[in-house]
Amino acid sequence: MSRADVREVTLVEAVNMALAWEMAQDESVIVLGEDVATNGGVFRATVGLRERFGYKRVMDTPLAENLIAGTAIGMATQGLKPVAEFQFMGFIYAGMEQIISHAARMRNRTRGRLHCQIVYRAPFGGGIHAPEHHSESTEALFAHIPGLRVVVPSSPQRAYGLLLAAIRNPDPVLFLEPKRIYRAVTQSVVNNGESLPLDTCYTLREGDDVTLVTWGACVMETLQAADTLAQQGVLAEVIDVATVSPLDRETLLCSVAKTGRAVIVHEACRNGGVGAEIAASIAEGAFLDLQAPVVRVTGYDTIMPYYRNEQAYLPQVQDIVEAVEQVIAL
Known part of the structure; x- marks a missing residue:
């Protein structure tokens, strides 16, 4: 393994690495959300992806969370693998109708004919001196929903490996990124595309x-x-x-x-x-x-x-x- 394969990165940089790796390997992976393309996301988790993969695969959306959630479902049922970002978890509530009533139920509703291979990403939690609706920790709302995985990384290494696993998972995953530790620590991450197991402590x-x-x-x-x-x-x-x-x-x-x-x-x-x-x-x-x-x-x-x-x-x-x-x- 070459030295270039190992990088000392923060959690948010590990998210970016995982997205870039999977997009390079799989052309069906699409990134969409508010300001994710031109600005690289509010926390810069998607910085550089538009320049590398183009506007057709890294797309800015209107400020409309219901649209973001629903568009990702349409993409997924047609064979794409969308990674949809909500700028903050407190903004996700407008998209809950789509996530709960459709994404989480699609496999059951169609008896396996369709599924939703979607990752919904959202920075969550407090500790960054943010205003209202920017510091939510409401993972329990979604943990109650059958058909929806809820994943929370706690380090750069787990952010990288778990995000890769989430993108590859055939059913929808809510991937909650604790923004309080986005840049709190750095860790050596091997950028080799190896995922970590979901559903595991x-x-x-x-x-x-x-x-x-x-x-x-x-x-x-x-x-x-x-x-x-x-x-x-x-x-x-x-x-x-x-x-x-x-x-x-x-x-x-x-x-x-x-x-x-x-x-x-x-x-x-x-x-x-x-x-x-x-x-x-x-x-x-x-x-x-x-x-x-x-x-x-x-x-x-x-x-x-x-x-x-x-x-x-x-x-x-x-x-x-x-x-x-x-x-x-x-």
């Missing part, structure tokens, strides 16, 4: 005392909390859920069977969140292994506040440490 750190379950940007604080706990003699196992629907319950249950304790961390509000489904799964499948109740560290059941109060809303390292101390003491 990733164990980032092994431990015997407590299982920490998280995804997206909160992986960063959770790993930092695990470092702090290690200094106290508490060995935390850290699991990145990565695909929040369908959920890899087996990995979660095996970890809890080993540690006997679980803390779930996510920045979405608590009520009806994906963390509640994970907690229920642990209660059903590993109840006799639990030495303490499952604890959730989450955002509040409020609208994401403006930037002056963002940090008070988002789970912090100390919040996670205190939750672990709580379950360890029981």
Whole structure:
């Protein structure tokens, strides 16, 4: 392998790499969305793609999310593989009718005659001092929908591999990119077109005392909390859920069977969140292994506040440490 095959990139650059790789290999892959062509996207995730692949494959759309979602469905039913970007997750609601009523149901509706090989990309989550509707973490809305995968990368390597897998998946995938860590870290990524498996949790750190379950940007604080706990003699196992629907319950249950304790961390509000489904799964499948109740560290059941109060809303390292101390003491 040549040196040029390995690149030190941020998460958003890894997204760009994956798109460029798949577009170069497969002419049926089409990118569309608001400002994705001329400007390279609001976060520059698609920068350079229009110059390389042309306007017919990298298309700017009107400011119309329902149109974006629906056009992608039409493309997919005719054999194309659209990757449609919503500028922010808070803008996706106008497209939910198309995504839920049509994209997720197309295979079932036509008894397998048609399917929707679509990736809907959206930057999501708080932490960048954005205005209203720019900091949504509403992955639970879509995790409830049969026929729709919901994938959340948490590092450059996983962004690259999971996006390739999402584009190649024959059914629709909602690919949520945690913009708070778009440029937070760099990682060596091998640009060889190898995908990572969907529907799989990733164990980032092994431990015997407590299982920490998280995804997206909160992986960063959770790993930092695990470092702090290690200094106290508490060995935390850290699991990145990565695909929040369908959920890899087996990995979660095996970890809890080993540690006997679980803390779930996510920045979405608590009520009806994906963390509640994970907690229920642990209660059903590993109840006799639990030495303490499952604890959730989450955002509040409020609208994401403006930037002056963002940090008070988002789970912090100390919040996670205190939750672990709580379950360890029981």
